[in-house]
Amino acid sequence: MLICPECLSENDDKHEYCQTCGSKLKNEYSIIKNKFKGINILAVFIGTVIWIVLFIEIAAPHLINTNANIVITASTLIIIQIISSAVAGYIEKSGYKNTAINGGILAFIPTLITGFYRDLNITIILFLIFLISGIIGGIIGGLLENKLK
Ligand SMILES: [Zn+2]
Numbered sequence: 001m002l003i004c005p006e007c008l009s010e011n012d013d014k015h016e017y018c019q020t021c022g023s024k025l026k027n028e029y030s031i032i033k034n035k036f037k038g039i040n041i042l043a044v045f046i047g048t049v050i051w052i053v054l055f056i057e058i059a060a061p062h063l064i065n066t067n068a069n070i071v072i073t074a075s076t077l078i079i080i081q082i083i084s085s086a087v088a089g090y091i092e093k094s095g096y097k098n099t100a101i102n103g104g105i106l107a108f109i110p111t112l113i114t115g116f117y118r119d120l121n122i123t124i125i126l127f128l129i130f131l132i133s134g135i136i137g138g139i140i141g142g143l144l145e146n147k148l149k
Contacts, residue, residue, distance in 0.1 A: 040092040043102045047088030054080040081133035089141020096142045103138020107131040
């Protein structure tokens with residue numbers, strides 16, 4: 001079964017062109033690839049490296065210290081998230097939607113690193129915090145890129 005990338009109608013495998021709208025059919029893989037084409041691997045990679053470096057240098061000492069203030073620890077994590085996703089957004093130059101996507105994608109690794117040993121609810125909350133900070137950072141990165149151009 002082939003799904004038309006233009007009108008999303010289903011077509012038999014034997015057809016090369018969509019029977020509904022006449023567009024050239026692609027396989028599901030290329031449709032999925034199309035959906036995620038806004039993701040910039042380089043931007044996400046560099047953003048992740050920056051996140052890990054900042055995390056180890058700044059946030060990890062707070063997390064190890066059980067007496068650390070939770071508000072300071074959380075703010076530190078959010079600031080790190082915004083900085084690293086701003087870098088990812090800055091590298092990705094194809095519009096604010098994509099800078100936001102690439103910033104938001106940076107939420108996954110921080111959630112894994114900080115949330116895996118806690119319960120599911122906390123992991124979901126952490127993910128949402130990282131996601132929102134990441135999107136904000138991505139847009140900030142896009143704004144900076146535009147200004148400095
Ligand atoms: Zn079609």
